[in-house]
Amino acid sequence: MKDKVTIHSLKKQKHAGQKICMVTAYDATFARILDEAGADVLLVGDSLGMVVQGNDSTLPVTVDQMIYHCRAVSRAAKRAHVVGDMPFMSYQTSIDEAVKNAGRLVAEGGAHSVKLEGGAEFSDVVRAIVRASIPVMGHIGLTPQSVHKMGGYVVQGRDEDTARRLLEDAVALQNAGCFAIVMEGVPLELAKQITARLDIPTIGIGAGKHCDGQVLVCYDLLGFNPNFKPKFVKRYADGHGLVKAAAEQFFSEVRDHSFPDEDHSFRSTTLRVIASNPDVVVSEREDKEKSGIYGVPV
Numbered sequence: 402m403k404d405k406v407t408i409h410s411l412k413k414q415k416h417a418g419q420k421i422c423m424v425t426a427y428d429a430t431f432a433r434i435l436d437e438a439g440a441d442v443l444l445v446g447d448s449l450g451m452v453v454q455g456n457d458s459t460l461p462v463t464v465d466q467m468i469y470h471c472r473a474v475s476r477a478a479k480r481a482h483v484v485g486d487m488p489f490m491s492y493q494t495s496i497d498e499a500v501k502n503a504g505r506l507v508a509e510g511g512a513h514s515v516k517l518e519g520g521a522e523f524s525d526v527v528r529a530i531v532r533a534s535i536p537v538m539g540h541i542g543l544t545p546q547s548v549h550k551m552g553g554y555v556v557q558g559r560d561e562d563t564a565r566r567l568l569e570d571a572v573a574l575q576n577a578g579c580f581a582i583v584m585e586g587v588p589l590e591l592a593k594q595i596t597a598r599l600d601i602p603t604i605g606i607g608a609g610k611h612c613d614g615q616v617l618v619c620y621d622l623l624g625f626n627p628n629f630k631p632k633f634v635k636r637y638a639d640g641h642g643l644v645k646a647a648a649e650q651f652f653s654e655v656r657d658h659s660f661p662d663e664d665h666s667f668r669s670t671t672l673r674v675i676a677s678n679p680d681v682v683v684s685e686r687e688d689k690e691k692s693g694i695y696g697v698p699v
């Protein structure tokens with residue numbers, strides 16, 4: 402579990418039949434826990450526009466925001482490969498813009514690679530980013546940045562024509578230099594065929610069990626939103642219940658004066674109360690009191 406995950410080790414995992422575990426992360430605390438838990442890939446997804454920012458789509462997310470979150474995640478990840486998502490309109494307008502923005506996610510955000518949504522029509526963009534020595538992960542099928550074109554978040558590739566087009570997209574992205582492809586919201590039979598056809602790993606979300614790996618949004622797998630229950634999400638914890646119960650207990654202890662107790666308070670034997678203002682206290686050992694209360698030297 403110690404060696405760092407790279408685009409090359411991910412390809413080896415495919416060919417050795419070892420499933421790839423990918424999960425989204427948006428901040429350093431979650432990234433550290435998920436990295437320790439054994440994530441192969443941490444995706445700083447533009448899904449943060451919905452689950453962190455509270456928008457109803459990923460469309461408002463900006464490159465600067467992605468860089469901010471990538472930086473937090475890449476600081477905390479010790480082993481996992483960190484992928485930074487290219488947000489809406491950061492690669493669609495021109496190849497130059499695409500390369501520049503991909504470069505910012507890597508240079509400023511510390512991402513190891515970038516991900517972009519779209520098929521064969523983005524082959525030239527993928528080629529240019531790869532030429533700049535930035536690895537690219539593709540993303541086909543249900544592509545949330547195209548929500549208005551798709552007419553909603555709907556499963557793709559259910560008929561022969563669209564399925565064939567998705568297979569062609571996957572092959573085109575591989576030929577353009579993608580090191581892996583996310584397949585989202587496609588029938589498992591199609592995902593199986595595409596996975597067998599490609600030399601690079603496929604990572605599924607709502608694409609069935611035959612993909613080389615799986616990805617979920619961390620808040621979904623942790624059960625933080627009880628109102629979000631799509632078929633493809635399995636909840637591995639009741640995050641919402643856990644956080645709510647802990648917060649309720651904290652509020653209750655504050656209200657009934659039982660927190661903070663002696664164990665969670667500081668004391669000094671050399672304090673004197675300023676006579677004119679009994680609320681203000683001055684410590685003669687102020688330096689000692691200030692040192693290291695977060696467990697790090699100051």
Ligand code: KIV
Binds near residue numbers: 448486540583616617
């Ligand atoms: O933005 C994201 O989190 C994603 C995953 C759902 C694949 O693209």
